[in-house]
Amino acid sequence: MANSHPLVDRGAAVSLTGQDLHLSFGDNHVLRGVDIHVEAGTTTTVIGPSGSGKSTLLRVLNRLHEPQQGDILIDGRSVLKDDPDQLRRRIGMVFQQFNLFPHRTVAQNVELGPRKLLGLGKDEARALAIAQLESVGLAHKADARPSTLSGGQQQRVAIARALAMHPQIMFFDEATSALDPELVKGVLALMTDLSEQGMTMIVVTHEMGYARDVSDHVVFMDEGMVVETGAPEQIFTDARSDRLKTFLSQIL
Numbered sequence: 256m257a258n259s260h261p262l263v264d265r266g267a268a269v270s271l272t273g274q275d276l277h278l279s280f281g282d283n284h285v286l287r288g289v290d291i292h293v294e295a296g297t298t299t300t301v302i303g304p305s306g307s308g309k310s311t312l313l314r315v316l317n318r319l320h321e322p323q324q325g326d327i328l329i330d331g332r333s334v335l336k337d338d339p340d341q342l343r344r345r346i347g348m349v350f351q352q353f354n355l356f357p358h359r360t361v362a363q364n365v366e367l368g369p370r371k372l373l374g375l376g377k378d379e380a381r382a383l384a385i386a387q388l389e390s391v392g393l394a395h396k397a398d399a400r401p402s403t404l405s406g407g408q409q410q411r412v413a414i415a416r417a418l419a420m421h422p423q424i425m426f427f428d429e430a431t432s433a434l435d436p437e438l439v440k441g442v443l444a445l446m447t448d449l450s451e452q453g454m455t456m457i458v459v460t461h462e463m464g465y466a467r468d469v470s471d472h473v474v475f476m477d478e479g480m481v482v483e484t485g486a487p488e489q490i491f492t493d494a495r496s497d498r499l500k501t502f503l504s505q506i507l
């Protein structure tokens with residue numbers, strides 16, 4: 256993708272660590288002691304069967320759900336005592352559903368966070384939105400309504416919106432799952448650009464090509480636990496556990 260504006264504009268990259276994370280919904284023990292460590296400026300993909308706890312892990316790591324046990328650290332410092340909003344501002348999230356406001360323009364969707372949460376003035380926020388839209392190749396759609404864009408374009412706007420908050424870390428939760436196959440490529444290319452520009456990222460995905468080719472590290476989850484973790488080559492060509500072998504044989 257030809258970008259005239261960098262995607263990532265931030266200070267030094269940070270690392271993110273989850274230690275022994277537990278979460279139950281009633282008697283459903285969804286996370287059963289998850290450990291994850293993402294080195295600064297690297298991309299970790301999380302793969303695993305449906306219901307294994309992948310989305311819940313992201314939601315615990317940004318404290319949309321408070322972990323019932325364990326710790327979350329950024330650059331080795333626990334953030335559990337901080338205001339959760341402070342943590343959430345450091346983490347940009349992109350979901351399967353783009354969740355753009357339909358009655359606002361594309362640029363207004365991107366401006367909203369910087370205006371409300373970062374206190375930027377109208378002109379400053381507009382300039383930031385245009386620059387960020389340029390970085391995802393969509394500045395020409397600034398004044399369009401989201402509904403006039405393709406799903407892939409809407410997802411790229413959602414990414415621009417997250418990046419406009421200058422996050423230190425990005426989470427992607429099945430960001431391409433709702434897209435028609437021909438639109439997946441553009442969004443994955445953008446995510447690849449972000450990885451290459453040194454964003455710290457966790458990507459929950461069923462796109463095994465992306466996991467294999469782009470990520471630095473792969474985490475395989477099953478039944479709320481990390482069953483196996485390693486470099487993509489190891490996970491995809493030298494799986495150790497039967498559970499990972501079975502999972503891969505079903506999807507590859």
Ligand SMILES: Nc1ncnc2c1ncn2[C@@H]1O[C@H](COP(=O)(O)OP(=O)(O)OP(=O)(O)O)[C@@H](O)[C@H]1O
Pocket residue numbers: 280283285303304305306307308309310311312
């Ligand atoms: N808010 C919630 N309240 C109650 N149970 C929940 C909640 N969120 C998730 N769960 C349960 O937690 C378990 C794990 O769900 P989660 O969405 O994290 O799995 P997943 O691995 O992301 O699955 P998928 O690949 O299908 O998205 C499921 O049993 C789910 O029903």
